[in-house]
Amino acid sequence: MKKIILNCIILLAINNLAYSQQINGEIIYKVSLNESFTMIDKEKLKTIPPAYLDEIKKSMSVLEQQIKSNINSIEMKLLFNNQEAVYTPIYGMDNEGDKGLETTMSIIGAKGTYYFNKVQNKKIHQKIAYGRLFLVESNLDTRQWELTQETKTINNYLCYKATSTLVTKNSVGTFYKPIIAWYTPKLAIPFGPKGYSGLPGLIMELAEGDYIFYINKLTINLKNPIKIERPTKGKMVSEEEFEAIDLKTLSNFRN
Numbered sequence: 001m002k003k004i005i006l007n008c009i010i011l012l013a014i015n016n017l018a019y020s021q022q023i024n025g026e027i028i029y030k031v032s033l034n035e036s037f038t039m040i041d042k043e044k045l046k047t048i049p050p051a052y053l054d055e056i057k058k059s060m061s062v063l064e065q066q067i068k069s070n071i072n073s074i075e076m077k078l079l080f081n082n083q084e085a086v087y088t089p090i091y092g093m094d095n096e097g098d099k100g101l102e103t104t105m106s107i108i109g110a111k112g113t114y115y116f117n118k119v120q121n122k123k124i125h126q127k128i129a130y131g132r133l134f135l136v137e138s139n140l141d142t143r144q145w146e147l148t149q150e151t152k153t154i155n156n157y158l159c160y161k162a163t164s165t166l167v168t169k170n171s172v173g174t175f176y177k178p179i180i181a182w183y184t185p186k187l188a189i190p191f192g193p194k195g196y197s198g199l200p201g202l203i204m205e206l207a208e209g210d211y212i213f214y215i216n217k218l219t220i221n222l223k224n225p226i227k228i229e230r231p232t233k234g235k236m237v238s239e240e241e242f243e244a245i246d247l248k249t250l251s252n253f254r255n
Helices: 002-020 050-072 099-108 239-254
Strands: 024-033 076-080 084-089 114-115 123-128 132-139 146-154 158-170 174-182 200-210 210-222 235-238
Touching: 024 050, 050 239, 132 174, 132 239, 146 174, 146 239, 158 200
Parallel strands: 132 235
Antiparallel strands: 024 076, 024 210, 076 084, 084 114, 114 123, 123 132, 146 158, 158 174, 174 200, 200 210
16 A cells, blocks of 8 residues: 555656646747858859959858848747747848848848657758748757757856757858857757757757857746647658759759
8 A cells, every 4th residue: 555655656746747847938039140250251262263253252242241231130939848849030010021131031041930849859941942832851869969068157047068060062062060059958948049959958049150049038938828830831851852952953053
């Protein structure tokens, strides 16, 4: 009898602990630039024919100023609970039809919707490319992270540093961009901005090359229930399939 009572107490404690750890919330991320930010990449310029070099440099300089002017207007929202999350850009009425802002968002990768599902270990990126709507599916834990013991406090949460590398392939070549994420184990949710996932805690800040995604507002345990919807419109493809479409289209365009 004592053993049965003890087991009941243990089960009750486990259920209470699980209930107490149920989390939902909302993060508003903004973006800033490193001081070293520039659109004039010397390595990429080496691939440009000399006859077009001056024109390309001028265009890149104009684009750089455009990004610097619009970067502070960009906001993204992450709605999350223990099992799911959805990450979307925030469009204000004041920014509707702003081509400069749209271009900036495209360049830094702030467009499109990301859906995360921890139970299914799946991530879906809904985006428009080449005039078509795609649902690019991948696993949550495909990225290789290097965890460190370096810490800093963000919004009163102790965060740990993790690093990785973003590899981008196109018809010109393969490019590498350093990734630095700061995550908090106190919120044991493997989600973050711009589709980054797989860490043992919520990503509070993320640097992708020169672009820094940081928390502007964090609300935990919202009073009203949040609705996390999985995107369904678009052609479902794997990351490998989309990469093949990307390379083929860019190669045809270049030719």
